[in-house]
Each structure stands twice: as C-alpha cells, then as structure tokens.
Amino acid sequence: MAAITTDRLTKVYPGGVRALDEIDLTVEDGEFFALLGPSGCGKTTLLRTVAGLEESSGGSLHIGDVDVTRTPPGSRDVAMVFQDYALFPHMTVAENVAYPLRIKKVARAKRTEKAAATAGELGLSDYLERRPGQLSGGQQQRVALARAMACHPSVFLFDEPLSNLDARMRLEARTFLKRLQRELGVTTVFVTHDQAEALALADRIAVMESGRIRQLGTPSEVFRRPANTFVASFIGSTPMNLLDGVVRPRGIEVAGELLPTPPEPAGRLVDGEKVVYGIRPEYLVHSPTAVPGSLAGEVRVVENLGHAQLVTLEGPAGFVQLVVDEDTPVALGDRGFAVPRQDRALVYRDGELVTSGDPTGLAAAGASGTA
Known part of the structure; x- marks a missing residue:
C-alpha cells in the first residue's frame, strides 16, 4: 500500500486546454478516495495520469516515496478497473484474471493457481471456464476486480466501474466494493459523476470543476458545508x-x-x-x-x-x-x-x-x- 501525492500536477492538451490545472493533492495510504464532478471536469484525466496512461505537462506525482511522474504504467504498481471493464472477450475468466501475472512472466502453474484463488475470493469459482460474453454485468465487474487484485497492487484506480450496472445491482456493487476495500486496505481512487456513490463509498471526496479541485473533505463536510456555490449546486440528491x-x-x-x-x-x-x-x-x-x-x-x-x-x-x-x-x-x-x-x-x-x-x-x- 502507498499514498499518492501530486504537486502542481498539470495537463495541457493541444490547443491550450488545461485538463488539470496545478493540482495539489494527497490521498492517504489505505484511503478510499473519490474524484467527483461533471463530465469534462478533469477527474478521469487525473486518474489516467496517476495510472501513467496520460503524461503530465508539469508538476510531479509520487506513489509512496517514489517519484513516478515519468515512470511507465507497467512499473507503477497500480491496477486500473475501467468503465467497460476491458475484459478480453476471447479469454476465459481464468485467463483474464491471470493476464497481469502472465505479463509479469509468472510461471504458468503459479499464475493459474493464483487466478483461481483470487477468483474464488470474489465468488467466481464456478465461472472460470466461461467467457465475458456469458456473464452478467455484475459478474464481469467482479472479473475485472479479480484481475486487478491478482498482482497485489499498491493502488487501485476505478474509472466509473458501476455506471454500466442497473440500479439494484449498483447498490449491491457499492456495498461489495466498500467491504472489499476495507478488507484489503489498498489505497483506492474512485472516479464518478454520481454523487450518491461518492458520498456512500469515500472516506474523502475531491469535487472538481474545469481541471481544479473546488472542495476537498469528508462526505459530511462536503454535503453540509459546500465551500462555494458550484459545490452547493452539484452535491445532494436535490440541489x-x-x-x-x-x-x-x-x-x-x-x-x-x-x-x-x-x-x-x-x-x-x-x-x-x-x-x-x-x-x-x-x-x-x-x-x-x-x-x-x-x-x-x-x-x-x-x-x-x-x-x-x-x-x-x-x-x-x-x-x-x-x-x-x-x-x-x-x-x-x-x-x-x-x-x-x-x-x-x-x-x-x-x-x-x-x-x-x-x-x-x-x-x-x-x-x-x-x-
């Protein structure tokens, strides 16, 4: 496990669009942290920059005590779960879960054993030979989680992983994610535009607008004392x-x-x-x-x-x-x-x-x- 620290982290796209505008942020070791905001506010760009999928234009990024600002994604010890889960449709559940271990050149027998054990922890033992197309949305989500867990990362990164689930399954998945993160104790950053998810799951929330953090605090702080009218109008089931x-x-x-x-x-x-x-x-x-x-x-x-x-x-x-x-x-x-x-x-x-x-x-x- 490790903390995440950014110092004046900036991302400028061609044309001068500042997707991240000198972000200073610390996500504590073992914390469940939510990035919340409307579409285009920069939350997914920040997550992808932490993952190494986007290269920052300025500032620095540390995971633990290591400066990873220019470190390739595969060397950052993070695991990312995408909105569409990004499972390989031609692979079985077992093969999908084992894929990160295969990339790390773990021996076949060891990765097969590890994949089966990790899938079992998430209730997927009966589906190891199935392909993603034969699974429900909730089961696919658990396969994506198992794949992320298999290599024991220091940081979990979630990019709106519940958005493709129906309302009832989303509630079940929220409970499952919260319990799983508490059991594993892994530093977790969760991107969402759904304030109910952020309020229910996170230890702390950063509310973003136009590449900046407009407020940072616990769910109770952000809900009860919005620091500005933008947050006040955005947070809450009714504005x-x-x-x-x-x-x-x-x-x-x-x-x-x-x-x-x-x-x-x-x-x-x-x-x-x-x-x-x-x-x-x-x-x-x-x-x-x-x-x-x-x-x-x-x-x-x-x-x-x-x-x-x-x-x-x-x-x-x-x-x-x-x-x-x-x-x-x-x-x-x-x-x-x-x-x-x-x-x-x-x-x-x-x-x-x-x-x-x-x-x-x-x-x-x-x-x-x-x-």
Whole structure:
C-alpha cells in the first residue's frame, strides 16, 4: 500500500486546454478516495495520469516515496478497473484474471493457481471456464476486480466501474466494493459523476470543476458545508436552494422576507451587502400557514420520492424546493410556506462560503477550497 501525492500536477492538451490545472493533492495510504464532478471536469484525466496512461505537462506525482511522474504504467504498481471493464472477450475468466501475472512472466502453474484463488475470493469459482460474453454485468465487474487484485497492487484506480450496472445491482456493487476495500486496505481512487456513490463509498471526496479541485473533505463536510456555490449546486440528491439576498441587522432579506441569519463570528457580514442564502430542501420545514421568516409560494410540482415528497414552490423568491413527509397533504395550487432551519442555513459572498450555522464544529474542519 502507498499514498499518492501530486504537486502542481498539470495537463495541457493541444490547443491550450488545461485538463488539470496545478493540482495539489494527497490521498492517504489505505484511503478510499473519490474524484467527483461533471463530465469534462478533469477527474478521469487525473486518474489516467496517476495510472501513467496520460503524461503530465508539469508538476510531479509520487506513489509512496517514489517519484513516478515519468515512470511507465507497467512499473507503477497500480491496477486500473475501467468503465467497460476491458475484459478480453476471447479469454476465459481464468485467463483474464491471470493476464497481469502472465505479463509479469509468472510461471504458468503459479499464475493459474493464483487466478483461481483470487477468483474464488470474489465468488467466481464456478465461472472460470466461461467467457465475458456469458456473464452478467455484475459478474464481469467482479472479473475485472479479480484481475486487478491478482498482482497485489499498491493502488487501485476505478474509472466509473458501476455506471454500466442497473440500479439494484449498483447498490449491491457499492456495498461489495466498500467491504472489499476495507478488507484489503489498498489505497483506492474512485472516479464518478454520481454523487450518491461518492458520498456512500469515500472516506474523502475531491469535487472538481474545469481541471481544479473546488472542495476537498469528508462526505459530511462536503454535503453540509459546500465551500462555494458550484459545490452547493452539484452535491445532494436535490440541489441546494440558492437565493439572492441582502444582509440586514437582524437577518438576510430574501424577496422582502427577513430570514434568520446563521450563527456567525462577529463582523463577517456587512449590513447592506449582497449575498446568496443557501438552504437544502431537506432543511426547510413545510407550513400551510404564514410563519415569520418563511418563504411563501404556490405549489407547482409534487414529486414522490417514496419515503418523502419533493415540493416545488413558486413565489417572490422564485422557485424553492423542500422535502416534506410522505404523509403531509400537499396538492398542486396549494399555498405553502418554507421555514428554514437556522442551524442549517449557509451564506455565500461572491460564490464563496462566508458563514455557516452548522453546530457540529465542521466550520473549523478545513473543508474549503483547494486540496
């Protein structure tokens, strides 16, 4: 096992496109680390650069104490599982799993034994003579994992390995991956655009945009205290409500309504300055009647989430979404009021987090900005 460290790692493609813009990052030894972001943000480029499949344009990359910035992929002691698994269709499961050992010129008997043992650990003993086309998506994924495990790498690299699975199988695969990584203790970097996967699997998450890390922190830090409005709008099963407001002595004025100001260090907010008031739909309480410090609106959309309802109100502040209990009677056209939880509100100035009402102490956790 080994840590991964980058120092001002840069990748510039022809035409001047900066896919990686001076990335400083440390993935700890044995950590399950997620790279999260929209398409084109640079997360897969970063993963491929760690693997050696892309050559960096500047900066350095260490795996453990070894500078591997210019080291060929085969000499980096990493194993990569691709989105489409990249299995050889003409080879059996046993042959696919043994392939990395074959490249390393391990004796045939030894690699056959090792491949069978590794496949057995992942429940593939009954499929050793089958070819990939005869397997389900979940079984193919396990073959790809077994192939990665066979050579005992220091680092696992996963490039969206769950994206080709159906919803139920994806949930099962998430549980399996988490348990397997904990048992093996191998440093793991997992690329995904699915925030639910990142929040469920990772010890820490780096949220990327335009080749930069916009926030680095634990899943709880990133979810509860997005460091900027980009992360706030990207993280969460429903986007955070981001409402234009003005600072007043006793609160934040949004569309003429005075909302409670989150607890804050003195002097951070200035009376009259323009800010953005952020509150997650989960932290708004529904009221059928007017309440001081609430956002009024007419119910425009009601979405059934199974365990709850996602309600969209349209009012003076624009569209505001809130999550209400599944048994709460809410109908289209109803008048409703969204009451913010003061301890969960956030305030942003120029796109960056100013203050937070989070009472858990995360404000001092250093979860902001770059890596």
